[in-house]
Amino acid sequence: MPGAAPVKAVVMGASWGGLNAYSSVLASLPEGFPAAIMLVQHQNASTENRLAWLLARYSRLPVVAPEDKERIRPGHVYVAPPGYHMLVDVDETIALSMYRAVHFSRPSIDELFFSAGHVYGKGVIGVILTGANEDGSEGLDYIRRRGGLTLAQSPQSSEAPAMPEAAITKGSVREVLDLERIGPYLAEFLIGLRDEKTEHPGRR
């Protein structure tokens, strides 16, 4: 019997309200979290990755402002640099790109999600958080089609509901969760999965 593929990465996307949402999710992830976290926040181009610095204050996991070709390691949080798309490459390194903006955004959530779905298949969880446009719903659907688990922040717990609503309407989302449930859900899902993989190779 094929066991569940281990989850190697959790990819997340947000725009309006993202800083609050990310700090809430990261604050509830324990040390030793077994997967990499990769996140995209829509923002204007700048040479500095201020968001990485801000989020480091809320996270027990090391937060990385990644360079191109950096190895993706479990238990680390990678924040897409402003002005660049952040992609997962086939050798599980980070590939940055300045290819055209998607939904007027670079970084774009779709770009991260498509590449993560391609490389990790079942081994990725996609999460759409609060946001004011439709970026991410195509990419989340690709993750779903590749067998990955897909989550969305509930519209009523989102500062801007348009982004999770677009993903839910598209039929890409398996679980809709209030903001404060997302971090604990991920921790339980990943750490539970690791402990009980012989008994329940799937969700609890």
Add this chain to the structure above:
Amino acid sequence: MEPQPAISDEQVQVEDIEIRLLLEAIYQLYGYDFRSYSPASMRRRIMHRLTMSGFSTVLEMTDRVLRDRQFFVVLLNDLTVNVTEMFRDPEFYKAFREEVVPVLKTFPFIKIWHAGCSTGEEIYSMAILLEEEGLYERAMLYATDIDKNVLAAAKKGIYPIHAFKQYTDNYRRAGGRQSLSDYATARYDSVIMEQRLKRNIVFADHDLATDQVFGEMHVILCRNVLIYFDRPLQQRVFKLFGESLDMGGFLCLGTKESLRFSGNEESFDVVNRPLRIFRKRQMRPNA
């Protein structure tokens, strides 16, 4: 609406093979070598073109590429990312003025190579900076790119006027001493770079993936080009740059690019880490 069906690992693998065949076809027919580019990045761009042009498979698009040169030109424009602006990352130009120019002033003659110059905005930025620092007369600037179409645009030096508001702002933040409009003439909805900036610029096509060492340079600018390459190709290019640079020459990369993975880090000193300015060590590489 029916949800779209699952995509298996096997389907993805087939698509990967089709992409490799497409890149091989492009190399054999047109001579552009994208076979060692970052697979993730290439895949996204190919899929974008596939969707935009309404093909159902990469193989179908490959068939078109093999028979239709016009279509290849469209695809080429997707495969080579031509994102640039004048004084892009103004902090870089400011640091270049403050930390590199004083050294260049001690040289009798300066050779600068901008690898991957795209449509030329940044080579004109460098020309302006050198002129303001009194170095233009003794400088030779080599601007190269893989794509002949963008090189032709770079040579012309004509840019849309709407972009100039941003460029003017960049120029100021880069420590510009005049007004950017001193270096260009507006005509209708375009801006044309002054002819005098072009006197010492040579435009040439050069493919970092296949071509060889390029002169004894004092400065190599290659910003946001290496991010599109895979690691082995990056290492080739770092070696090429090492061999093309004079002792004490400067290497300037994009702000998210790193020598860390180059296999050649020890040949360079760091001049400015956040803005990725490095300097080739003053010793014989094989001594």
